[in-house]
Amino acid sequence: MKGFWHDAADFFPILMNGVALTIVVTIGSLLLSTVLGLIWAMMRVSGIKALSMLSASLINVIRGIPIIVLLFYLYFVMPDLGVTLSALQAAILGLGIAYSAYQAENFRAGIEAIDKGQIEAAQSIGMGWWLTMRRVVLPQAVRIVLPPYGNVMIMMLKDSSQASTITVAELALQGKLIASSTFKNTSVFTLVALMYLTMSIPLILLVRHFEKRAGKR
């Protein structure tokens, strides 16, 4: 145990660099997946058949490709097509696109859970589609969507480790590099696991808070 704390003190600063990148990848891809997910969801519920079908197809394609393949494609294939991305850009883009499909389905479920009478009431006072969404549907859907959104945040934090496969030196890759050079696998990966857990716990509590608030309605 004493050895672990000694190792922890040695490796902690390097691993913290990884933590910083893990946070950047998670927040970046979370923002991107939220924006894209919202766009796909709006297209799905727009009532315009072509947009709805396009969105459904996109969601299915994205869901059907493993995240790691998407990352490889963006990082290794895109340069062949003349688009070169840094590892960090490819990671944020890949995870953002991959998770946008799940976000879209989550948002769509939230929007469709709103009572039809709310939409009719908005229409009856002359609101158009966008105003109805902005003023009536989305503010109510947010409360329904927040608990699963929190879960997506936790999953993204953990899945940010997949960025290591395209050389982003986030927490998991930093741990792997230290372990392979020091052979102190137990200390390093225990520390890495504890650091992921430390970041996840506030998010888990946040999800619980969202669930309680949603349950109160």
Added chain:
Amino acid sequence: MIELKDVHKSFGRVEVLKGITASVQKGEVVCIIGPSGSGKSTILRCINGLESYDRGEISIEGLKVDRDAPSIVNIRTQVSMVFQRFNLFPHRTALENVIEGPLFVKKEPRAQAFERGRALLARVGLAEKADVHPPQLSGGQQQRVAIARALAMQPKAILFDEPTSALDPELVGDVLGVMRKLADEGMTMVVVTHEMGFARDVADRVLFIDGGVIVEQGPAKALLNQPQHPRTQDFLRRVLHPL
């Protein structure tokens, strides 16, 4: 003011409206009565474009109602609707519910919208509930807020879709009281209702609808006291003397 000419409407294979022709004059209160599923609510929903109709024509002051045309927004701001289940926005206070349309649809100045909103809440007897959210209000209070919301659009007519059906019996009177006041002030109203007392006392005309057609129509007192058609007689006997 509101004209319906040979209006037909089907849901799938079921024809709900089979050629409705009727008109409502400015300042008139028309009650629509009839059994469940007879098409009463569908008529209201077609008038303000919440439902499309298949054949015939509906017009409001000469402007054709077409739910897919841009003019529908204009029609809806002129003909407000009050729903059976109130349909207030639960995430907004009573006052915010009332001013939502004036602020965001009619682009009324904020201060003016707030002032008018408070006045309207006072008019329906809910001045002190301005900052309360709908779930904290009784059904009757919610329906009165919904009426204030409809009035906030300064409509030329209001459509009421069974406004008291979802209320506890003891709360019905407050809502009918507000509606009676509106009628006295000359508001054009089309009311789908099972409240025969209200129809008799307040309505100018009553339409009895069954099976998607107007079976009988006439002055309220005459139709409700001395119905001519056997189907109307049977319906009123069942409603007024259920035992």
